[in-house]
Structures are given as C-alpha cells and as structure tokens.
Amino acid sequence: MESCPSVLERGMVFLKKPLGVKQRENIVWKLMIAPTMIILVLFIIFPTLFTLYNSLHSWNLASPQFGRHFVGLDNFISMLTDPRFYNALYNSLRISFASLFVEFTLGFFIALLLARGFRGSKIIRAGMLLPTMITPVVASFMWLLIFNADYGVLRHFFESIGIVPAPLMLADNRFAWLSIVITNAWQWTPFVALLLLAGMLSVPVDIIEASSVDGASKFKQMIKIVLPCMKSVTLVALLIRLMDSFRLFEPIFILTRGGPGIETETLTFLIFREGFNFFEMGYASTLALLLLVVITFFSQILVRIVKDEWEV
Numbered sequence: 001m002e003s004c005p006s007v008l009e010r011g012m013v014f015l016k017k018p019l020g021v022k023q024r025e026n027i028v029w030k031l032m033i034a035p036t037m038i039i040l041v042l043f044i045i046f047p048t049l050f051t052l053y054n055s056l057h058s059w060n061l062a063s064p065q066f067g068r069h070f071v072g073l074d075n076f077i078s079m080l081t082d083p084r085f086y087n088a089l090y091n092s093l094r095i096s097f098a099s100l101f102v103e104f105t106l107g108f109f110i111a112l113l114l115a116r117g118f119r120g121s122k123i124i125r126a127g128m129l130l131p132t133m134i135t136p137v138v139a140s141f142m143w144l145l146i147f148n149a150d151y152g153v154l155r156h157f158f159e160s161i162g163i164v165p166a167p168l169m170l171a172d173n174r175f176a177w178l179s180i181v182i183t184n185a186w187q188w189t190p191f192v193a194l195l196l197l198a199g200m201l202s203v204p205v206d207i208i209e210a211s212s213v214d215g216a217s218k219f220k221q222m223i224k225i226v227l228p229c230m231k232s233v234t235l236v237a238l239l240i241r242l243m244d245s246f247r248l249f250e251p252i253f254i255l256t257r258g259g260p261g262i263e264t265e266t267l268t269f270l271i272f273r274e275g276f277n278f279f280e281m282g283y284a285s286t287l288a289l290l291l292l293v294v295i296t297f298f299s300q301i302l303v304r305i306v307k308d309e310w311e312v
Contacts, residue, residue: 097245199232249272258270
C-alpha cells in the first residue's frame with residue numbers, strides 16, 4: 001500500500017512545475033514593490049497610528065508621573081475650544097495661500113518670458129535651480145539678515161527711497177507674516193516657474209500655428225489653447241506646493257519664532273511648541289492629526305480635479 005505524499009513532497013512537486021507568464025510577472029512585481037511597502041509601513045503608517053494612539057492619551061514628558069494616561073477625546077475637545085488653535089489654523093491658511101498666489105503669479109510670468117527662447121535663456125533656467133538647492137534653514141538665515149532692523153539691506157533700501165523710519169518687517173504685526181511669504185516664495189517660485197515652463201513647451205506647435213492662421217491673437221491663444229493644455233501640470237504643481245506650504249516650519253522658527261506674539265504661529269509651529277517646549281506630547285499629536293486632515297482635505301480636492309482632467 002503506497003503511503004500518501006507528505007506536505008514537503010507535495011511542495012517540491014509544485015515547485016518543479018513550470019510557472020506561467022502571469023505567475024512569474026506577479027512574483028516579479030510583488031518583489032519590486034516589497035521595499036516600498038516596507039518603507040511605507042515603517043515611516044508612514046506606523047507613525048500615523050502611533051500619533052493617533054498618543055492623541056487619545058495625556059502624556060507630558062516633564063510630568064513627575066511619567067507615562068501615558070488614557071483620556072479619550074479630551075485632547076480633541078481641548079483643541080476645538082482653544083483660541084490659539086484657531087489662530088494657528090488661520091495663520092497656516094493665510095501664509096499658505098498667499099505663498100501659492102505669489103509663487104504662481106510670478107512663476108507664470110517668468111515661464112512666459114523664458115518660453116520665448118531668447119539668448120541666454122538656457123543659462124537662466126539652470127541658474128533658477130539654485131534657490132531650490134539651498135536648504136530652507138540657510139535661506140531663512142539669509143533673509144533674516146536682509147530683514148534685520150539695524151543693518152539689513154531692506155532697511156537701507158527703504159531709506160534710500162525716502163521711507164523713514166523703515167518698517168520693522170519681523171517685529172510689526174502687519175508685515176511679519178509677509179516676511180514668511182516672501183522667504184518661502186523666493187525659494188520656491190523658480191520651481192513653480194520651471195514646471196509651468198515645461199507645461200508651456202509641451203503645447204503642440206501645430207495648434208498654435210493653426211490658430212494664428214485663423215487670426216487668433218496672442219492673448220486668445222494663451223487663454224483658449226495654452227492655459228487649458230497646462231491645466232494638468234498647473235494642478236500637479238499646485239498640489240506639491242500646497243502640501244509643502246502647510247508644512248512650512250524653518251522660516252517661521254528662524255525669522256519670527258511665531259511672533260510678534262502669536263501673529264505668525266502656524267499649526268506646524270504650534271505643534272513644535274506644544275511638543276518640545278511644553279512637552280505635551282498627547283496634545284501635540286492631536287494637532288498633528290488635524291494638520292494631516294487639513295492637508296489631506298485640500299489635496300483630495302486637487303487630486304479629484306487632476307483625475308477628472310486626465311480621464312478620457
């Protein structure tokens with residue numbers, strides 16, 4: 001009487017069978033995405049779940065009774081009843097959307113100028129990458145010297161055109177948030193301009209030439225042809241810069257420290273202050289989750305617009 005084959009023997013028989021094309025392809029793409037999935041779990045999913053866990057606990061690193069204490073939704077209730085939270089949310093929205101407006105307005109006109117292809121335009125394109133290569137900390141220190149109230153370049157410029165006394169850019173409530181916008185826009189406007197330039201150069205020349213034959217002016221060509229063709233590129237650039245602007249931290253930390261008062265205190269800086277100044281890790285985690293929700297909300301709106309644009 002023959003004995004039944006063992007599990008190991010059945011496995012060996014299975015391995016000896018030649019794999020089909022689809023099976024080999026499945027194994028290959030699973031192996032290719034495995035490192036990405038591991039990184040995704042370790043550096044994105046796990047920190048997010050850990051932050052959610054902390055937000056449900058009271059955890060002060062400076063407390064004599066060190067440790068987490070489950071408090072449920074108390075941190076969320078405290079956040080929604082905290083006027084400082086609403087001030088930080090308002091500052092985040094104000095600085096982010098103002099930065100986007102400046103970056104895309106200047107970036108569009110720079111891209112329009114470079115698209116003409118004048119002599120030396122290629123050198124200018126290469127030089128435009130320099131601000132984006134500078135770390136935000138170094139760029140913020142450079143603008144700190146420019147905005148300095150005693151010996152800054154900006155002060156001497158105002159005095160040279162007759163504005164005396166020169167406005168205190170970092171100490172005046174009216175201009176402090178603008179200094180953050182200027183610093184952020186200076187560094188990332190070239191990036192936006194190059195993306196928009198790529199979108200302009202991707203417009204088919206035949207369509208523009210045909211519209212010229214039909215008598216369309218340059219302005220109508222821009223409105224009716226170029227801008228619609230650039231819609232996808234523009235929305236992708238807007239999505240990238242929107243997420244980065246909401247996470248802006250270095251210029252605020254170096255230039256104003258959230259001041260004067262709390263005039264430039266954004267959500268990112270409030271998270272830093274609660275977590276690393278007051279050591280309220282539970283409340284800081286709650287604010288971090290809210291920041292994630294805000295970024296996701298605006299990003300999903302843009303993603304839906306891009307998705308509708310790409311659908312055929």
